[in-house]
Amino acid sequence: MDDLELFHRSGHDFMSSNEQLSAIKAPVILAVDDDEDNLLLLTYVLEPLNCTVITAVDAHTAFEKVEIEHPDLILLDVMLPDLDGLQIVHQLRQDSKTRAIPVVAVTALAREEDKNRILTAGCNDYISKPYLIEDLEAIIHRNLTRNRSVVAPAEVPMDCAS
Numbered sequence: 001m002d003d004l005e006l007f008h009r010s011g012h013d014f015m016s017s018n019e020q021l022s023a024i025k026a027p028v029i030l031a032v033d034d035d036e037d038n039l040l041l042l043t044y045v046l047e048p049l050n051c052t053v054i055t056a057v058d059a060h061t062a063f064e065k066v067e068i069e070h071p072d073l074i075l076l077d078v079m080l081p082d083l084d085g086l087q088i089v090h091q092l093r094q095d096s097k098t099r100a101i102p103v104v105a106v107t108a109l110a111r112e113e114d115k116n117r118i119l120t121a122g123c124n125d126y127i128s129k130p131y132l133i134e135d136l137e138a139i140i141h142r143n144l145t146r147n148r149s150v151v152a153p154a155e156v157p158m159d160c161a162s
Helices: 003-009 017-023 036-049 059-069 085-094 112-120 133-146
Strands: 028-032 052-056 073-076 103-107 125-128
Touching: 028 036, 028 059, 036 052, 036 133, 052 059, 059 073, 059 085, 073 085, 073 133, 085 103, 085 112, 103 112, 103 133, 112 125, 125 133
Parallel strands: 028 052, 028 073, 073 103, 103 125
Antiparallel strands: none
C-alpha cells in the first residue's frame, strides 16, 4: 500500500478548491445611505461579488446593524439626516469592538478638501458619487484585504477579491 492510499484510508482528504471557497464565509458589508436608490445600486453591485449586503438608512439603524451583524466593511454616505457620516465614524473609532472595521465614504462630496476632511475624520477610503463600478470593486477589495484582522486575503471569496 502506498502513502497516498494509506492517507485516504486513514479518513483524511483534501477539499477541492471549490469546496474550500464554499466553506469560506462571505464578507459582510454594511451599506449606509438615506437614499434607497443608492442602497439598491450598492446591493446590485455587491451581491454578484459573493458579498453579504446589509443596509441602513440612518445612523441609529447603522449602529444597530454593526452591533448585531459585525460587518467586515462599511460603505458610508457622509450626508445623512440624523447624524452625519463623520460623526458615525468618530463613534465607531471610539469603540474597541468597532474601531478596526474599515469604513469607506461613498459621497457626493467630490472636492479635494472634502476628501482630506473625510480621511482625516477616520474613514479608511473614499469614493465620490457617481462612481465607476470597477472603482468601487477595487476599493472594496483593497479594504477587505488591507485589514488582516478582519478578513485575510485568502479568506476573501474569489469573486469579491477580483
